Amino acid sequence: MPGSSTYRIVVALDAVETVRTAYRLVDVLCEKVYGFKLGLPLLLRHGPKVAGRLRSLCPSAAWIADLKLADIGAVMKATVETIIDDVDAVIAHSFVGARGALDELKEYLDARGRKLILVATMSHSGAEEVYDKALDLIDFVIERVQPWGLVAPATRPSLVERLRRKHPNTVILSPGVGAQGAKPGTALCHGADYEIVGRAITSSENPLGSLEEIGATQMEVLRQCRRERH
Amino acid sequence: MPGSSTYRIVVALDAVETVRTAYRLVDVLCEKVYGFKLGLPLLLRHGPKVAGRLRSLCPSAAWIADLKLADIGAVMKATVETIIDDVDAVIAHSFVGARGALDELKEYLDARGRKLILVATMSHSGAEEVYDKALDLIDFVIERVQPWGLVAPATRPSLVERLRRKHPNTVILSPGVGAQGAKPGTALCHGADYEIVGRAITSSENPLGSLEEIGATQMEVLRQCRRERH
Numbered sequence: 387m388p389g390s391s392t393y394r395i396v397v398a399l400d401a402v403e404t405v406r407t408a409y410r411l412v413d414v415l416c417e418k419v420y421g422f423k424l425g426l427p428l429l430l431r432h433g434p435k436v437a438g439r440l441r442s443l444c445p446s447a448a449w450i451a452d453l454k455l456a457d458i459g460a461v462m463k464a465t466v467e468t469i470i471d472d473v474d475a476v477i478a479h480s481f482v483g484a485r486g487a488l489d490e491l492k493e494y495l496d497a498r499g500r501k502l503i504l505v506a507t508m509s510h511s512g513a514e515e516v517y518d519k520a521l522d523l524i525d526f527v528i529e530r531v532q533p534w535g536l537v538a539p540a541t542r543p544s545l546v547e548r549l550r551r552k553h554p555n556t557v558i559l560s561p562g563v564g565a566q567g568a569k570p571g572t573a574l575c576h577g578a579d580y581e582i583v584g585r586a587i588t589s590s591e592n593p594l595g596s597l598e599e600i601g602a603t604q605m606e607v608l609r610q611c612r613r614e615r616h
Numbered sequence: 617m618p619g620s621s622t623y624r625i626v627v628a629l630d631a632v633e634t635v636r637t638a639y640r641l642v643d644v645l646c647e648k649v650y651g652f653k654l655g656l657p658l659l660l661r662h663g664p665k666v667a668g669r670l671r672s673l674c675p676s677a678a679w680i681a682d683l684k685l686a687d688i689g690a691v692m693k694a695t696v697e698t699i700i701d702d703v704d705a706v707i708a709h710s711f712v713g714a715r716g717a718l719d720e721l722k723e724y725l726d727a728r729g730r731k732l733i734l735v736a737t738m739s740h741s742g743a744e745e746v747y748d749k750a751l752d753l754i755d756f757v758i759e760r761v762q763p764w765g766l767v768a769p770a771t772r773p774s775l776v777e778r779l780r781r782k783h784p785n786t787v788i789l790s791p792g793v794g795a796q797g798a799k800p801g802t803a804l805c806h807g808a809d810y811e812i813v814g815r816a817i818t819s820s821e822n823p824l825g826s827l828e829e830i831g832a833t834q835m836e837v838l839r840q841c842r843r844e845r846h
Contacts, residue, residue: 400691426687427694430664456686456709457656458740458796461630464657479686481711481750483742510688512713516753523746566688 392418393601394574396450396559398584399440400425405432407588412443414594415587418601420580421448421474429453429469437472449473450503456482459490466494475501477537480524481517488531501534506549509539509562518545525552535559535579540568543576550577563600565589570600571607622648623831624804626680626789628814629670630655635662637818642673644824645817648831650810651678651704659683659699668702679703680733686712689720696724705731707767710754711747718761731764736779739769739792748775755782765789765809770798773806780807793830800830801837 397419402408412422422444424437429451441449451469455462455478466476478491488504495502506524507517517524528536534557538546541562550558557580560573564586573581583600590596627649632638642652652674654667659681671679681699685692685708696706708721718734725732736754737747747754758766764787768776771792780788787810790803794816803811813830820826 401694425691425694426683427691427698429660430695430698433663434660453656454686454691456684456711458738461655461657461684464631464655465660468657468660479709479711481709481746482738483740483745483747485742485745486740487738487742489742508688508712508717510713510716512715512717512719515713515715515757516711516750517713519753520746520750523749527745 393420393597393604394580395419395597395601395604396421396423396448396580396582397587397597398423398425398452398561398582399428399588400452401585402428402588405436408436408440409443411588411593412440415597416444416447418594418597419447421450423450423452423582424473425452426454434469434472437469441472448475450475450477452477454479454505455491457487459487462487462491463494466491470498470500473500475503475534477503477505480504480506480527480531481520484527484530488527492531492533502531503535503537503559504528504531504533505537507539507545508537509541509566509568513539518542521545521548528553528556537561538573538578540573540578540581541566543568543572546573546576546578569607570604571611574604574608575611623650623827623834624810625649625827625831625834626651626653626678626810626812627817627827628653628655628682628791628812629658629818630682631815632658632818635666638666638670639673641818641823642670645827646674646677648824648827649677651680653680653682653812654703655682656684664699664702667699671702678705680705680707682707684709684735685721687717689717692717692721693724696721700728700730703730705733705764707733707735710734710736710757710761711750714757714760718757722761722763732761733765733767733789734758734761734763735767737769737772737775738767739771739796739798743769748772751775751778758783758786767791768803768808770803770808770811771796773798773802776803776806776808799837800834801841804834804838805841
């Protein structure tokens with residue numbers, strides 16, 4: 387995956403209605419972000435080939451298919467097969483377990499040079515009902531599957547911190563920044579590597595301006611956090 | 617949803633490679649089954665509109681979109697929006713919780729006269745790592761969200777029995793029959809309403825013959841089970 391970028395931000399193109407809007411966003415934001423995340427609504431509505439067309443506009447970015455896969459191995463592989471040529475990484479849910487599921491997906495992705503990102507828990511309040519409470523079990527799944535990355539909620543930074551401690555060599559991506567309420571930089575301060583931002587940028591009248599504002603806050607919060615901790 | 621059918625079977629079209637094969641299967645099996653389940657690989661590869669085209673071949677069947685939804689409410693709704701006109705029911709994961717997720721999806725589906733089916737736990741062995749152990753928490757989600765149906769594994773009939781006891785008024789659909797190892801009729805015997813069969817029918821050289829064979833076993837196992845229990 388590409389490494390250099392201005393901000394430690396992945397832009398979620400999940401809520402983007404038209405392909406034209408997605409093209410415009412990628413064109414404007416490319417070079418300024420770490421990567422782009424493509425959601426299932428966009429991929430279903432426009433077909434998985436849209437990933438390749440978007441990617442060609444900004445090949446330097448990391449392209450992540452956010453299919454939120456949560457099925458048996460055979461079905462997850464058949465799903466990923468439709469998009470594997472056009473993305474660098476794929477997001478699946480840790481709660482489906484390793485045997486007969488994530489073990490098979492990981493092997494499939496490894497063989498094709500693609501990265502696996504596992505949701506460790508989610509950003510909405512309903513995640514507290516089951517997901518958060520199963521975190522000790524999910525740790526075992528993560529340890530066994532050894533994904534490249536984890537998704538952990540910026541909205542509950544103590545969980546980011548916990549996952550960073552338990553899985554020191556795994557990249558952490560944190561959604562929930564902006565529209566969902568987390569302040570930019572907070573997740574980074576607690577150990578995340580990248581923050582995922584959607585509507586606060588993609589629904590903005592000035593997406594580049596909003597990105598730069600969020601990026602500036604991110605860096606300021608991170609500086610302050612480091613001062614407080616050292 | 618349609619009620620009358622020869623066998624209490626839902627055919628999973630998940631592993632079907634071409635639309636032509638899917639058309640042929642629906643044409644041959646219509647009238648003999650309760651419904652058809654459309655998997656994410658098929659819908660991504662051929663676009664969600666394929667659901668409407670298949671449905672028009674067999675409007676009497678129940679059509680279920682097996683998207684295995686597992687996201688925040690806004691994303692699940694945007695995903696379902698692409699297919700809602702062409703299906704009767706949608707499958708989502710109970711694991712994501714109610715608040716900010718399944719509550720919103722349920723309300724959205726209710727308003728459009730569509731049914732929600734929640735995965736209670738899964739059929740593969742990896743489901744024992746996290747999902748099965750969270751079943752007490754998942755019961756609360758099911759009680760709150762009040763879905764029309766549940767998915768519970770035919771491969772672990774004791775779990776089907778447990779869910780039937782806890783959620784007496786909910787329809788239970790059980791996958792894992794055939795290729796995944798469960799004997800037809802076993803889940804019905806333990807309280808399921810329908811069994812989901814995929815490859816054992818869809819990969820057969822004689823799908824109708826395989827369906828009739830599985831259906832006959834199903835009825836025989838169910839008769840025997842009722843004799844033993846009464």
